Amino acid sequence: MVGRRWWTPWLWLAPALVLLGVFLVYPVVDTIRRSFLDERSKNFVGFDNYQFIIDNPQPLVSDTHSALLNNVMWLTLFTVITVCLGLILAVLTGRVRYEAVAKSTIFIPMAVSFVAASVIWRFMYEFNTEIGTVNATVTSLGGEPTAWLQDTGAPQTWLTQRGPDTLPQPIQINNLALILVGVWMWTGFAMVVLSAGLKGISTEVLEAARVDGANEWQIFRRIIVPILSPTIVVVATTLVIQGLKKFDLVWVMTGGRFKTDVVATLFYKEAFRIGDFGVGAALAVVLLLWVLPVMVIGIRRFQFQEETR
Amino acid sequence: MFHSKRSYLLLILFAITAFVGLGFVACGDDGEEGPQIGSVDVLGLWGDEELVSFEAMVAPWETDTGGDMAFTGTRDITTVLATRVEGGNPPDVAIPAEVGRFQQFAREGKLTPLSACKGLEETVKANYPQGFIDLGTVDGVLYGFFMKADTKGTIWYNPKFFADNGYEPLTASSTWDDLIALSDQILADGTPPWSIGVESGEASGWPGTDWIQQILLNEAGGDVYDGVIDGSVPFTDAKVKDAWEKFGEIALTEGYTVQGGAEGINATNFVNSSYPPFESPPTAAMVYLGGFASGFITDQFPDAVAGEDFDFFPFPGGGVTGGANIVYAFNGDETTCSFLNYLASAEAQAIWVNRGGFTSVNSQVSLDSYPDAVARAQAEQLATAELFRFDLDDAIGGAIQLAEFDGVTQYLANPGDLDDILSDIEASR
Numbered sequence: 001m002v003g004r005r006w007w008t009p010w011l012w013l014a015p016a017l018v019l020l021g022v023f024l025v026y027p028v029v030d031t032i033r034r035s036f037l038d039e040r041s042k043n044f045v046g047f048d049n050y051q052f053i054i055d056n057p058q059p060l061v062s063d064t065h066s067a068l069l070n071n072v073m074w075l076t077l078f079t080v081i082t083v084c085l086g087l088i089l090a091v092l093t094g095r096v097r098y099e100a101v102a103k104s105t106i107f108i109p110m111a112v113s114f115v116a117a118s119v120i121w122r123f124m125y126e127f128n129t130e131i132g133t134v135n136a137t138v139t140s141l142g143g144e145p146t147a148w149l150q151d152t153g154a155p156q157t158w159l160t161q162r163g164p165d166t167l168p169q170p171i172q173i174n175n176l177a178l179i180l181v182g183v184w185m186w187t188g189f190a191m192v193v194l195s196a197g198l199k200g201i202s203t204e205v206l207e208a209a210r211v212d213g214a215n216e217w218q219i220f221r222r223i224i225v226p227i228l229s230p231t232i233v234v235v236a237t238t239l240v241i242q243g244l245k246k247f248d249l250v251w252v253m254t255g256g257r258f259k260t261d262v263v264a265t266l267f268y269k270e271a272f273r274i275g276d277f278g279v280g281a282a283l284a285v286v287l288l289l290w291v292l293p294v295m296v297i298g299i300r301r302f303q304f305q306e307e308t309r
Numbered sequence: 310m311f312h313s314k315r316s317y318l319l320l321i322l323f324a325i326t327a328f329v330g331l332g333f334v335a336c337g338d339d340g341e342e343g344p345q346i347g348s349v350d351v352l353g354l355w356g357d358e359e360l361v362s363f364e365a366m367v368a369p370w371e372t373d374t375g376g377d378m379a380f381t382g383t384r385d386i387t388t389v390l391a392t393r394v395e396g397g398n399p400p401d402v403a404i405p406a407e408v409g410r411f412q413q414f415a416r417e418g419k420l421t422p423l424s425a426c427k428g429l430e431e432t433v434k435a436n437y438p439q440g441f442i443d444l445g446t447v448d449g450v451l452y453g454f455f456m457k458a459d460t461k462g463t464i465w466y467n468p469k470f471f472a473d474n475g476y477e478p479l480t481a482s483s484t485w486d487d488l489i490a491l492s493d494q495i496l497a498d499g500t501p502p503w504s505i506g507v508e509s510g511e512a513s514g515w516p517g518t519d520w521i522q523q524i525l526l527n528e529a530g531g532d533v534y535d536g537v538i539d540g541s542v543p544f545t546d547a548k549v550k551d552a553w554e555k556f557g558e559i560a561l562t563e564g565y566t567v568q569g570g571a572e573g574i575n576a577t578n579f580v581n582s583s584y585p586p587f588e589s590p591p592t593a594a595m596v597y598l599g600g601f602a603s604g605f606i607t608d609q610f611p612d613a614v615a616g617e618d619f620d621f622f623p624f625p626g627g628g629v630t631g632g633a634n635i636v637y638a639f640n641g642d643e644t645t646c647s648f649l650n651y652l653a654s655a656e657a658q659a660i661w662v663n664r665g666g667f668t669s670v671n672s673q674v675s676l677d678s679y680p681d682a683v684a685r686a687q688a689e690q691l692a693t694a695e696l697f698r699f700d701l702d703d704a705i706g707g708a709i710q711l712a713e714f715d716g717v718t719q720y721l722a723n724p725g726d727l728d729d730i731l732s733d734i735e736a737s738r
Contacts, residue, residue, distance in 0.1 A: 060719070060733045061712040127576030147576035150508070152722065255511025258575070258718060272388040273511075274708045275410070277395075 028288070035281035049282035062270055062279070067261040071290075073175055074182070074243040074262060081183050082239050083232060086190025090198055091220065093191065103195070107188035114185065118252035121181045125149050125253075148177040150258045174260050182249055186242065190235050197231035198224065230301065237298035244291050263287045346376035349648045352390060353404040354634065356382045358604075359666065366660045370651040376644055394419060399639040402648060404456075406634050408444060408699070409706015414637075415447035423451045425641030429650050436655065436671050438692075444699055445635065453637035454653050457661070458670045460690050461519050461599040461700065462629035463621040465606070467586045470594065474498060483625035485528065485555065492565060495594045501567040504593035505560055505574045506582025507717060515702065516579045517556060517717030519630070520597060522701035525552035527626025531696055538704050544713075544735040550727065557724055567593035571721040580605050587619055597624070599632065600687045604666050615683040629694035632703055633670065662688075712737035 038045050053064045093102045109117060125148035126132030135145040151173040201224065209219050225232075247264040250256055256265040263283055271280025355363050360382055367378050383389050386405045393399050394414065405411070414420050423430040423445075433454045434442060445453040464479070471478060476495060479487055492502035507516045526534050529548040536542030537549060559565055560574055567585050568574045583605040585593035596602065606619050613619050623629070636652055638645050651657050655673035662669050662678040668688045669678075679685040691697070702710040712734045720730050 058708065058712065058733070058737045060715040060730070061708045061737050127573060128581065147572045150513075150575045150718070151572065251511070255513065257511060257513045257715065269511075269711075272391055274711065275391055275413070276708070 031281045031284050031288075033281075034277050035285045037278055037281075039276040039278050041277050045278065049278040050286075052279050053282060053286060061274070062266055063259060063261060064266065064283070066259045067256075067263050067266040067283075068286075070175055070260060071244060071246075071262050073171070074179060074246055075240055077176075078179050078182050078186075078243040078246075079236055079239045081179075082186045082190050083236050085183065085187045086194050086235065087225075087228075087232070089187065089191040090195035091224070094195060094198055103188075103192065106191055109185045110188040112185075114248045115252055117185055118181065118249045121184075122149070122253050125177055146173065149174050149254050149260075152259050172259060174254065174258055178250060178253060178260060181253070182243070182246065185249075186239060190239065193235050194228065194231060197228050201227050230304075233301050234298065237294055237301070240294050241291055241298070244287065244294070263290075345643070346374040346647055347644045348377040348379055349402060349644050350400045351378055351380045351402045351404065351648075352386060352393070352400040353380060353382050354384060354386050354406060355380075356384075362661045362664045362666065365664060366657055367651075369660070370648065370657070374647055376647065378648070394639075401640055401642075401645045402636065402638050404634050404636050406632055407703045407706045407710070408453075408635055409704065409710065411453060411635055411637055412447050412706075415450070415452045419639060420452045421638045421641040421645075423454065423649070426638075426646035426649055429646065429653060432650070432653050436653075436673050438670055438672070438697075440697055440699070441633065441670055444704070445637075453635045455633040455635050455670055456652065456658060456667075458631055458633035458668045458691055459600045460629055460631045460668065460687050460694075461523060462624040462631070462690060462694070463600055463602070463687065464595050464597050464624055465583065465586065465602055465619060465621045466595045467591050468617060468620050470586065470591045476594070478620075478622035479625045481623040481625070481627045485524070485625060488625050489558070492559070492562075496564050500591065500594050501564060502594045503559055503566045504582050504585040504596045505566050505568060506577030506579045507574055507721070508576055508578045512711075512714055513575070514714035514717035516582070516598060517560070517721070518702050518713050519599065519700070520556045520559070521552050521717070522698075523597075523624050523628070523630050524555045524626075525549060525701070526628035526630055526696065526698050527624070528552060528555070531628070531698060534698050534701065538701060540738060544731045545728070550731060553720060553727060553731070557720065557727075560721060561724055571724075575718050575721055584609050587613060600668060601666075603683060603687075615681040620683055621686070623690060628696040628698070629690055630698050630700055631691060632700040708737045709734065 034041050035049055036044060036046065038048075053068075056063065056065045059065075089106060093099050093106070096102055112120075123131060124133045125135075127135060127145055127147045127150075129136045129139050129145055132145070132148075134148060139145055153173055205223060205227075206219060209223055214222070245264050246262055247268065250260055250262055250265050251268070254260045256262070256269060261269070263286060267280045267283035267287065269280075270276050270283060274280075353363070360380065363380070364378075371377060381389075381400070386403075387407060387410060390399075390403055390405060391410065399419065411420075423433060430451055433445075433451065437454060441455045441458075442451065445451055445455065466478060468478075470476075474495075476491065479491065495502040505516070505520075507514050509515055522534070525537070525548070528551065533542050533546070533548050537544065537546075542549065561570060563570070566574060568577050568582070579598065583596050583598055583602045585591060586596055587606055587610050598605075600621075603615065603619065603621075607613055607615075610618070636649065638649055653671070655669075655671050658667070658669040658671050658674050659678045661667040662674055663680060665680045665684060668684070668691060670691065672692070676685055676688060679688055702713050705713075716730045716734045720727055
């Protein structure tokens with residue numbers, strides 16, 4: 001027999017490793033390197049670029065504080081709303097007769113190009129009531145049109161207390177409008193994955209609970225949710241990462257203007273629009289450090305599931 | 310079996326190598342036939358009708374020289390250009406609208422001086438206005454020339470509506486107070502005098518900066534205007550602040566805009582803002598936008614006749630601001646030079662001028678080439694302006710340009726924060 005040489009597995013791995021190296025490892029290392037260099041990546045500036053993010057010296061053109069807070073908004077609201085809606089829809093669609101039709105309808109936004117969906121929603125939110133469906137509905141019910149994508153005000157008066165002077169108000173009408181579009185796109189995904197998990201719960205368990213006299217709410221709360229919790233975590237981590245790296249939707253709908261910038265749009269703007277590669281790279285590194293723990297949790301969880309299978 | 314498979318693989322590898330090698334040799338043969346006009350890679354802004362016109366303009370060059378133009382058009386040109394230059398893969402020729410980045414490229418030695426192309430520098434210096442030559446010059450070297458200029462000293466109105474109501478279009482010698490008086494008169498008769506929209510995606514706010522720079526040039530003069538560009542006059546200067554407040558007087562006075570004030574102005578797209586004066590009946594009387602607005606109007610109202618259904622009067626005060634596309638090259642090879650020489654010529658530009666939507670700054674392009682009286686009047690305004698300045702934010706570029714855009718939208722929403730906004734803009738310099 002022609003023996004297996006030690007390098008045989010490496011040979012088969014090589015294409016993947018080369019691709020990973022060129023398109024992942026090298027850019028990451030280079031981004032970290034550039035985050036310590038000046039705007040043209042020539043001179044070493046230490047932690048100046050990170051200081052820029054903390055000090056926020058140019059609040060008009062690159063509001064770093066607002067971008068970080070908006071990312072927190074995306075992270076929490078987007079994830080929580082999408083998971084909850086997805087779970088409710090998974091349970092409900094499992095009980096209707098036209099399950100396939102209902103699920104496909106909810107899943108369709110996921111199949112639309114995100115940029116196309118963003119363009120569509122720009123029209124939906126348009127201020128001019130002859131174009132904007134949302135404002136046309138509002139005015140036909142007797143309300144005043146709202147500039148959904150430009151209004152930085154808080155949606156409710158009880159939320160209008162401002163934070164400290166240097167911090168922007170995180171809960172803005174336009175941020176919520178953007179996040180709702182994200183929810184619209186991703187609910188289908190959450191529903192489908194959770195629904196698959198739901199189908200995996202054996203009917204004996206549910207029937208046993210019913211025999212014991214549990215009502216539907218108790219079954220949902222005490223049995224379905226705990227059994228589904230590993231799946232929920234997987235869905236939630238995916239959504240958290242999506243929320244953190246959100247770019248397309250914000251860029252197409254507002255261009256990050258009117259205080260809707262998130263870290264991903266801001267680093268693109270800094271690096272490529274303004275031409276400051278230092279600050280751009282530093283923002284990218286901040287985003288990477290932020291995503292990293294979430295990814296680790298996600299992968300751990302996945303491995304744990306694989307082992308217990 | 311194993312063995313034969315490997316030799317098979319080797320054979321394929323060898324075949325590929327040989328093929329590629331032959332390809333190179335073949336290319337080498339081609340090059341030895343002497344200098345030839347090849348393909349020129351152009352990065353610009355245009356799409357749709359503008360691109361069709363540009364291609365029509367380039368067609369004679371392609372026929373005469375056997376050359377070929379590969380055009381990439383993107384509204385995101387600043388980003389794409391920066392990325393390609395950074396990545397060591399610049400286009401042969403770039404035609405953007407902003408000159409801030411152009412000056413940076415020139416200082417970094419990335420651009421080819423026009424003198425590298427035989428006859429080009431002489432043509433430009435002989436036929437182009439001095440102001441545009443100065444703008445294309447960095448550290449004493451001429452790197453770029455301007456084509457497709459646009460006056461931004463134009464207030465568009467509906468002549469029929471004005472005549473029916475007895476309103477008099479203003480002239481260059483009118484004053485700011487005349488403009489306010491006219492606005493008040495129109496408002497008193499029950500029509501909002503203005504339509505303003507500053508929404509433009511990532512660049513939202515720029516129509517407001519056009520207003521402010523035009524007011525600044527008229528009220529404070531050319532020296533202050535130049536000072537703001539070179540940094541000797543800060544944005545916090547009282548004269549700059551006065552220009553912002555005058556813009557606010559128009560945009561924020563109750564009843565002055567069909568958009569109903571700040572929120573509507575911020576949420577209305579600038580293209581859509583050019584329609585109200587020309588609806589029937591008109592829902593606003595005037596819109597201030599550059600010469601390019603005539604294109605928006607004729608697109609929306611295909612039957613509108615220039616001079617009868619829409620026309621412009623000069624922004625009162627006599628000064629004229631304007632923008633233009635700058636043409637510059639990243640190399641000086643035969644093809645690029647031939648292409649640039651052609652683009653700079655009057656016969657090339659007359660082609661697009663004649664198709665409409667193009668104002669030439671080449672003095673050899675005859676005024677008779679323009680398709681209608683309104684287009685000709687725009688060209689005349691640019692050619693005869695006593696006080697002309699290039700668009701202020703396009704001249705500065707970079708972070709401060711974006712800061713000024715954002716300043717406009719924030720000022721409209723919170724006019725009381727003007728002092729903070731102006732010092733924030735200055736901090737981005």
